Amino acid sequence: MGFSTFPKYKYEPEPSSKSIHPTFLNYINYLIIGTDDEQLSARRQNILIMFRGLFQLVCLHILLRFTPYSILRLHSRDxxxxxxTHFLTYTLYGFIFYFALGMVLNIVFGLVGFIWNIHIRSVYPGYPFLPTGLHDFWSRRWNIYVKSILHRIAFIALPKLTGFNKKSNVRFIFTGFFAFFVSGLLHEFMYTVSMDRWSGGKNMLFFLINGMFLAIELVFQGLLRRKQLVPPFVGWIYTIAALYSTAHLFCDPWIEADCFATLKTYLG
Known part of the structure; x- marks a missing residue:
């Protein structure tokens, strides 16, 4: 499983020759879809990342403005x-997380990258709502910065500490599941510190279940010797179904803390 670094490249005072003449489609592709394009110079790339953050801010404002408080407080038990209704509500929560996180990180990291003239990857390197599988979603489309940290912990540091360096499918699945466990701890910590309350272990359970789902997907890929387990559309359906079936575990603690309604108060 490949991983990204932050920053993506070392400091580059001058863009390479192929970054001098990017086309308009390059800009649109990078701004909307989010895929990396090395034809863009570092500063142009970071300007587009900041514009994407501003675009996500506008989208978040519109989304919150036209969403009633009652929907933003709709707990899974209700x-x-x-x-x-439940599916559309949690889809809405997914877009709120997407726009809010992308807005902050893209503007901040884009500004840092622009000042230092270094290539920065957008927090979402690919559009997250069109995954072809769980591995595609978690490894290539959602929060590349956290994923990079977890990759270093689970796939590099853990094998060195345990001496379990032999490459095998079992090790790959175990370390991947461990990455989800660490992610659960990280999110539980962030939630507890920011909200001054405990989620009841729901955040941890969300990541453990998704780690189990991903492990099952990888096992079947290994048994069938196929990188793409099913056709892309079918993969999209079961990925969305898996994420939706566990979404309440991640979203409910934030609903209980009235976070979505607070966002609407200040940004809607």
């Missing part, structure tokens, strides 16, 4: 699981 809705019918797997109903259309």
């Amino acid at each position: 809705a019918i699981l797997f109903s259309l």
